[in-house]
Structures are given as structure tokens and as C-alpha cells.
Amino acid sequence: MPEAMKEAMVVDLRSDTVTRPTEAMRQAMARAEVGDDVYDEDPTVIELERLAAGLTGKEAGLFVPSGSMANLIAQMVHADRGSEVVLGEASHAVLHEVGAGAAIAGVQYSIIPGDGRFTAGQVRKRIKAPTFHTPGTSLIWVENTHNMGGGTIFPTAEIKAIAEVAHEAGLPLHMDGARVFNAVVAGGEALRDVVREVDSLSFCLSKGLGAPAGSVLVGTREFRTRAHRLRKMLGGGMRQIGILAAAGIYALEHHVERLADDHRRARRLADELRRLPGISIDADAVQTNIVMADLHGADAADLARRCAERGVLFHALSRRRLRLVTHLDVDDAAIHRALGVISEVLGGGG
Template sequence: MRVIDLRSDTVTKPTPAMRKAMAEAEVGDDVYSEDPTVNRLEALAAETLGLEAGLFVPSGVMSNQIALMLHLRRGYEVIAPEGAHIYEYEPGSLAVLSGGTIRLVRAPYGIPDPADVKAAIHTSIHQAPTGLIELENTHNTAGGTVVPLEAQRAVQQVAREAGLPIHLDGARLFNAAVALGTSAAELARGFDTVSICLSKGLGAPVGSVLLMPRALRPEAWRYRKLLGGGMRQAGVLAAAGILALTEGPKLLARDHQMARALAEGLVRLGLEVDLRAVQTNMVYFKPKDATGLAARLAQVGVLCNALGERIRLVTHRDLSDEDIPEALRRIESVLVGA
């Protein structure tokens, strides 16, 4: 029985072209900035996103946390949309590493109202002062939803008027760009720092890149070392990252189409799916018993994650054209047998 893995787009495996590039990669010691392949990846990412400099790091959590360390003073606060990854899935890192706190604002479908962001800014001596505003595009827990350009621009304007930096968690920024029919550079414009992940839908085995102004890079480089993220002959990983950046975005539209087909199929099975939230490669639905259903689906070879009361399904490049209809058949068989 073929296993259909819908837990995440992080399960994607490097392509044959990536494996070849990794095997042939020119390498050096990246802690000394002497790995030519890492240097090429960082330059390519900066050019692609329209920022001045990039820093290759092992994970998306590290790229976000380095950005927070760059922007925050101890005791300061980050304003972020409800359900933000830096709050839900980066286990206390903000408090431990930056000594900061977080204030969440209401964000239907991942989109905060700029008026709410403005109202959340604190300057009083009696409160944690605001040090940073953060957005997430696409927004994971909202359903893989996209934040439109005009919504981003409105929050950026609030940040500018308050004299605050603004960070974009763009782990799946290329999914947002494809869904909106624009470029990743256009979505990255106006942010002080941007993190992107190479190992999700883009298909690389490891790594994220933090983009920033050139003046911030020396400090970011030091923070990477502080966090244990300095890698030596990392060109073997960067080589796959280069292909992920250049080739990966071309395949994301197919992932989105599969997610839409999956969501519509689940609705036909009588499951509760908010189709408005199915904008990229994620589908959330709310069964009676998420944990129990996920366990039963695993028994028939459909892997998924139960996240609280919901189940999340994620489509990706390693799925075949037959996997979505087959997954729906197996899900139906489990529901009928329940």
C-alpha cells in the first residue's frame, strides 16, 4: 500500500537534480564565509527577494529568531497576527533568546486590521513597549491563507508612522506569490527583514534564508553563530537551495490545485471545510475527533496532523496525480467504517 503523506510540505525529498548538484557542489568553510555555493545562494536569494543581503541558516525558526534578536531590546514586545508561527510553533524562543513578549491581534484569514495593529502599539512606562511588528505570508494556522499586497502595505504604513521595524515570516512566501499572481520580491518590498524557507514546497532538504539590509548582516551572522547555526562545508545543502529557488516556484500552482481538489472532495464527504481559506496548499477541517481520525487514517496509509480540534492536510510536489483521489477514497472508507 502506497503511503500518502499529507502531514506537511516539509516531507518533500530532494530531486535527482538536487542530489547531483549536492554531490558536485564546490565547498569551503562557511563560518569563514568561504563556501562559494553558500555565497551564491545568499546572493541569489537577496536578488530574488529584492533585499540587500542574505544569510543561510539551518531552519525557519532560526531565521525568524535571528530577525527578532536584530530588532528587539529585552523587555520589548512584538505585535503579530493571531496564530502566528513565532507564537504557536517556536517554543518560547522569543522569551528565551530576545527577552521579549508578544501581543497578538485579531487576524481573520491571517489578515490583521491596520487599526488594530495601531491600537496595539504601546509606549507607556506601565506596559511592555512595542519594538517590532510582524506579519506571516502565507499564514499557516489561518489555513495557508495569503495576505494581499494592499493589506501588507497598510500594516507597513502603521509601522513607518510609529517608527517601528517590520518583519515578514515568509516561510511559504512563494506560495503566496503564486496565489496572488505577483512576485516574491513585490511581496517582500517594504519589510526590514524577510525569512524564507527552502525545505517546504520548494523542495530543498534543509535550510532557510534571512534577507535584510547589508548593514544588519554582520550582527545576524554573529547571532547565527551564537545559536549554533554556523555550518562548515554547507555548500552541499546550498546547492539544493539554489535549485529550490530557481525551479521550485514553478511547481507550486500544481500543489494549490491539488489542495483545492482535496478540499472540495472533503466537502462532498460531509466534512467541515472553510473553502474560503483554501488558497494555497493547505486544507484544514474539523471532525468530531481529530486525534482519533488522524490515527485511523494512518492505519490506511494517509498521514496527516491533528492540530487541536482540526486536521491539517498539506499538498506538495512529491504527491502523484493519483494520490488525491486515492486519499479521498481512503478517508471515505474510514468515515463510513467509523
């Protein structure tokens, strides 16, 4: 079978980052006007940053290469070296950014145990003033949706309560909103309302929105000025990137509403997987495009490997836990195929 046909048959549920730009997105990229973005002179980047600021109701946006760099810059702007950031234990910044907060921003984490959602009361208990012996708190951090929590939505009312606690203590609140559009579409709230109380946030264009790269950091004009300088320091100044910004604009204009299809497919995947023997899924936790499934007995890595041999890819997160993510490049037929392969392999047919 030709390689291209084999590739077309692969169902890749490892992450929503694996999408490829659509033909229409590629055309928008090819048409983009460009300039030198390090000089803030790329018209398409400027348009994207204005669009992001307008959608979030914040003063200014900054296009950055990745969600990880956005997170690092946010910590560097808001938090003093040697201070503490309060956040959930399974946050992307804690688990999957190679320790950048400690290594580069010079912060330590005060982590709240649990699935990534926490309360204002839990935050209040962790806030501390610096003393001669101890670090003080400099930043409060929420992740919405929460990746390792299984794409769960951080309730807007709780974000508001957390913001009150943070602001009373004179601290900023940042949202890692890598997948905030999933939260917005699933929760039926306006983006501006979801992020109204946060001082800054970032969202990724390269996940459910289907662009090939990039995130936008938004906040006050002063936040942007400092973030812009730090982006350069970290090597994230990228010149004629209007071609990437054009993909981001296209994604914001055409790929937000369709996230509902990814959510519907994730729900179908969850509903059908949990009927299989040896798998359990917390149905309430499947709120957006991520499904966490727990195996009883079978080894997750072994199942992932055997399914991959049959063209169905997903991650084994631990010995018993799988993560499956729906996205733009997974249609109903692909979900059907994935379910068939997983059921066959689990049932001993593979």
C-alpha cells in the first residue's frame, strides 16, 4: 500500500497538536502580508494581536512561538526570582515544561493537589508574605481547560473567587488558557466573561484551533511591553511571521465553533469505550476534547503499542491510564475505526 494511503488511515488521538493546516488555511498563509515582527512591524501579526486583545477584552496581545514560551514569559513578567507561584499539581507548567519555571524564571511552585481545579479557599491558605527565611507568593495560576485533568473546565465563578483572593493580596492571576476556546465552546460562555478577572492569559493557536504554530499572550499594555522584551531575550523573536499569524487569524475566524464537533466525538469515544470490559472512564470528567481512560488489568503501554501497529495512536500516561484527544483531523469515521481497533485488541483479537 502506498505510504500516503497508510498515513491517511492512521487515526492520531495522541494530541490536538498533530493537526495539519487545511487548504484554506494554507491559502490564507500564502496571501499574508509580512514585515519584521521583532520591530513590531508585521501587519498580519499586529492584526492577530489586536484580534486576540479584542476577543479577550484585554489591552494588548503578543504573538509567541509556543504555549510553553507564553507560560515562561508570564512567570518572568509577574513573579520575582525566588518567589512562589500557586498552581495545581498537574499543571502543564509543573509537569511538562522541563522545569523552565525553576531553571529560567527562578520561581518555585506551591502546588495544590487534585485534578487541576481548586478553590479560592485553597489559594488563600497558600498565599504568604516573604520573611527573612521564606519566599513570598508572587503569582496565582489557573489552567483552563486542564490538560491532565482530562480537558476539564475551570468554573468561571471559582476563577472569579480566586481572582478576588489574589487581588486582595495584591497578586496577579494568570490563566494558562492553551485550550480556553474549548472551555468557551463547551461551557457556552463568552471568552471575555471567562477571562474577565484574570490579569493575563495565553491561548494556543496550534491545538484545537488547528494552526501549525503559535500562542498569544494577552494582558495590559505594560504587560505586553515587558513580555515583548522577554520574548526577544528567550530567542522567540521571529521576523516575517505574518505567515503564521495568518494561520492563527484563520483559525480564530473559522475553527472555534467547530470545537463542538471534537467535544461530541470525545463524548462518543468515552461512551463507547466505557462499555468495553476492562476500561473505566469518569463520564463527568469528559467535558471537552480529552478522554482519560483507566484500564483494569491490561497494560496501557502495551495496548497503545498494539493499537499503533494497527494505525490507531494514543498516549499511555501511566501503567493503567490512557489519554485520547479529538481534533480537526479526526472525523466520525476515524472515531469508528479507533473504537473498532481498541475493542478488537482489548478483546484479545489483536
